[in-house]
Amino acid sequence: MKNSRLLLASVMMLGVASQSYAEDTIGSQIDKILANKWYEKINVKGYTQFRYNRFGETNSKLTNPGGDKSVGDNQGLFVRRSRLVFSGELNSRVYFYIQPDFATAVSGTNTDNTGMNDNFVSIRDAYFDYALTANKEFRIRTGISKVPFSFENMQSSSLRAAFDRTEATNTASPNERDTGIYFMYAPTEIRARFKELANAQLKGTGDYGMFTIGAYNGQTLNKPEVNNDMHRVARFTYPFKLSNGQYIETSIQAYEGQFGINNKDYYDQRTGASIVYYPQPFGFSAEYNQGSGPQFDATQNKIRSQKLKGGYAQVNYALNYKNERFFPYLRYQRYQGARKNEKDAKSYDMNEWEIGSEWQPVPALELTAAYGISNRKTSTSASPNYHQSGNMIRLQAQINY
Numbered sequence: 290m291k292n293s294r295l296l297l298a299s300v301m302m303l304g305v306a307s308q309s310y311a312e313d314t315i316g317s318q319i320d321k322i323l324a325n326k327w328y329e330k331i332n333v334k335g336y337t338q339f340r341y342n343r344f345g346e347t348n349s350k351l352t353n354p355g356g357d358k359s360v361g362d363n364q365g366l367f368v369r370r371s372r373l374v375f376s377g378e379l380n381s382r383v384y385f386y387i388q389p390d391f392a393t394a395v396s397g398t399n400t401d402n403t404g405m406n407d408n409f410v411s412i413r414d415a416y417f418d419y420a421l422t423a424n425k426e427f428r429i430r431t432g433i434s435k436v437p438f439s440f441e442n443m444q445s446s447s448l449r450a451a452f453d454r455t456e457a458t459n460t461a462s463p464n465e466r467d468t469g470i471y472f473m474y475a476p477t478e479i480r481a482r483f484k485e486l487a488n489a490q491l492k493g494t495g496d497y498g499m500f501t502i503g504a505y506n507g508q509t510l511n512k513p514e515v516n517n518d519m520h521r522v523a524r525f526t527y528p529f530k531l532s533n534g535q536y537i538e539t540s541i542q543a544y545e546g547q548f549g550i551n552n553k554d555y556y557d558q559r560t561g562a563s564i565v566y567y568p569q570p571f572g573f574s575a576e577y578n579q580g581s582g583p584q585f586d587a588t589q590n591k592i593r594s595q596k597l598k599g600g601y602a603q604v605n606y607a608l609n610y611k612n613e614r615f616f617p618y619l620r621y622q623r624y625q626g627a628r629k630n631e632k633d634a635k636s637y638d639m640n641e642w643e644i645g646s647e648w649q650p651v652p653a654l655e656l657t658a659a660y661g662i663s664n665r666k667t668s669t670s671a672s673p674n675y676h677q678s679g680n681m682i683r684l685q686a687q688i689n690y
Contacts, residue, residue: 330377330378331375331376331377332374332375332376332377333373333374333375334373334374334689334690335371335372335373335374335689335690336370336371336372336447336687336688336689336690337368337370337371337372337392337687337688337690338368338369338370338371338446338685338686338687339366339367339368339369339685339686339687339688340357340359340366340367340368340369340452340683340684340685341359341365341366341367341683341684342357342359342360342364342367342681342682342683342684343364343365343681344681344682344683344684345660345680345681345682346679346680346681346682347679347680347681348677348678348679348680349361349362350362350677350679351663351665351677351678351679351681352677353453353663353665354631355456355460355463355628355631356453356454356456356459357369357452357453360681368392369392369685370390370392370446371390371391371392372388372389372390372391372392372413373388373389373391374386374387374388374414375387375388381420381423382419382420383417383418383419383420384417384418384420385416385417385418386414386415386416386417386418386434387412387414387415388412388413388414388415389410389411389412389413390410390411390412390413391410393409393410393411411510411511412433412511413433413464413466413510414432414433414434414435414466415432415433416430416431416432416433416434417430417431417432418430418473419431424477425480426474426475426476426477426480427472427473427474428472428473428474428498429470429471429472429473430470430471430473430503431469431470431471432468433466433467433468433510433511434466434467434469434471435462435465435466435497436461436462436465436466436467436469436505436520436522436544437471437497437498437501437503437522437523437524437542438458438461438462438522438524438542438543438544438559438561439458439459439461439462439542439561439563439576439578440494440526440538440540440563440565440574440576441454441455441458441459441563441574441576441601442454442458442459442461442462442465443465443494443495443497444492444493444494445487445494445495447687447689448487448488448489448492448493449492450492450603450605450616450618450645450647450657451603451618451620451643451645451659452643452645452657452659452661452683452685455576455599455600455601455620455622455624456599456622456624456628456637456639457576457577457578457598457599457600457601457622457623457624457626458561458576458578458599458600458601460597460624460626460627460628460629460637461544461559461561461578462509463509463510463628463629463630464509464510464511465510466509466510467505467506467507467508467509467510467520468505468506469503469504469505469506469519469520470503470504470505471498471501471502471503472501472502472503473497473498473500473501474498474499474500474501475496475498475499475500476499479499479527479528480496482528482530482536483495483496483497483528484496486528486536486538486567489614489649489652489655490568490607490609490614490616491536491567491568491569491607492567492568493528493538493567497524497526498524499525499526499527500523500524500525501522501523501524501525502522502523502524503521503522503523504519504520504521504522505519505520505522506519506520507519507520507546507547507548507557508548508549509630512630515549515552516547516549516554518546518547518554519546520544520545520546520557521544521545521546522542522543522544523542523543523544524540524541524542524543525540525541525542526538526539526540526541526542526563527539527540534569535566535567535569536565536567536569537564537565537566537567538563538564538565538567539562539563539564539565540562540563540564541560541561541562541563542560542561542562542563543558543559543560543561544557544558544559545557545558545559546558548582548583548629550583550592550629550634551592553592555582555583555592555593555594555629555634556581556582556594557580557581557582557583557629558580558581558582559578559579559580559582559597560578560579560580561576561577561578561579561600562576562577562578563575563576564576568605568606568607568616569607570606570607570608571604571605571606572604572605572606572607573602573603573604573605574602574603574605575600575601575602575603576600576601577598577599577600578598578599578600579596579597579598579599580596580597580598581594581595581596581597582594582595582597582626582627582629582634583595583627583629583634584597584626584627584629584634584636585627585633585634585635585636585668585669585670586636587636587668587673587674590670590673592633592634595626595627597624597625597626597627598624598625598626599622599623599624599625599626600622600623600624601620601621601622601623602620602621603618603619603620603621604618604619604620605617605618605619606618612651613648613649613650614647614648614649615646615647615648615649616646616647616648616649617645617646618643618644618645618646618647619642619643619644620642620643620644621640621641621642622639622640622641623639623640624637624638624639624640625637625638632669633669633670633671635667635668635669636667636668636669637665637666637667638665638666638667639663639664639665639666639667640663640664641661641662641663641664641665642661642662642663643659643660643661643662644659644660645657645658645659645660645683646658646659652689653688653689653690654686654687654688654689655685655686655687655689656684656685656686656687657683657684657685657687658682658683658684658685659682659683660680660681660682660683661680661681661682661683662680663678663679663680663681664678665677665678
């Protein structure tokens with residue numbers, strides 16, 4: 290009986306001790322969870338662009354429906370972009386990036402006869418990176434992401450100096466994005482360079498890999514696949530750092546696939562090259578691509594695969610005065626090809642000059658003014674020989690948050 294009482298007391302003491310240990314352990318874990326606050330793990334940022342393009346306008350019939358839809362007649366103040374970015378690491382191997390746009394203008398949605406298209410919320414990015422190695426040099430990306438083709442396409446619109454991306458390269462992947470899967474590789478040192486270059490003065494692209502290869506649907510952003518063929522793409526880029534600290538980045542890229550229009554597939558292929566001499570303080574950049582793709586042929590009154598070519602050259606200068614930053618630039622672009630995602634794969638023969646400057650009085654505000662000189666010839670079944678040219682002053686206010 291005495292031994293039984295002793296055994297019972299021992300069990301009770303052991304239970305109390307175990308409960309105390311368990312409570313201390315659980316409490317410790319809760320403290321660790323509370324210490325890692327969610328807002329220290331998830332980054333939130335964004336920007337909004339307001340534009341007006343009518344000052345000094347010499348031809349109200351000159352429009353750019355594939356780019357800034359507020360250019361031309363019956364247009365006014367315009368919210369070009371309004372975006373929020375949510376990004377962060379779910380764990381040491383998985384990174385996510387989600388970016389909705391609250392100012393997407395969808396063609397054909399004008400419901401109030403004002404001449405402006407209605408705005409809708411759309412997903413611009415929604416992808417996940419999985420690091421295959423602890424140092425994250427090898428990654429797999431899946432989801433809606435930028436197609437790795439062209440330096441300017443990779444560059445964020447919040448950093449780009451010129452008002453719109455160059456049509457010669459942007460027509461490769463309209464809206465720059467599609468749903469795909471990519472394998473990316475970049476050594477740790479090169480990843481650090483990409484990060485260093487992605488700021489308001491140097492205006493780099495960020496880390497899309499030194500070497501990237503992958504596949505994507507090919508029908509452009511937020512549109513379903515319409516055939517059994519996926520586009521294939523490969524890109525190699527290298528940011529050289531000279532002994533004086535000057536950065537020079539060179540890139541080569543190519544893609545191919547079948548693009549579907551009206552239940553018919555057309556071979557869609559391009560190769561391109563890029564060079565960027567980063568503004569430290571003087572800079573210049575140039576890109577050129579050529580290939581073939583669907584394009585309206587007015588002589589045969591039908592869409593057929595045709596050759597295309599074009600590119601741009603830009604010079605710029607980064608000037609800091611006290612706490613303010615100025616970024617004057619001059620850009621020329623030329624394109625002979627088509628916009629495959631527009632009706633009839635609209636044919637283009639265009640050239641354009643743009644001279645302007647950014648002014649950033651405070652980090653949260655960027656003001657840009659530019660003078661554009663544009664000459665555009667387009668061709669569709671409805672307008673086989675449409676030609677407009679003109680000049681305009683363009684203004685933009687960008688709010689960074």
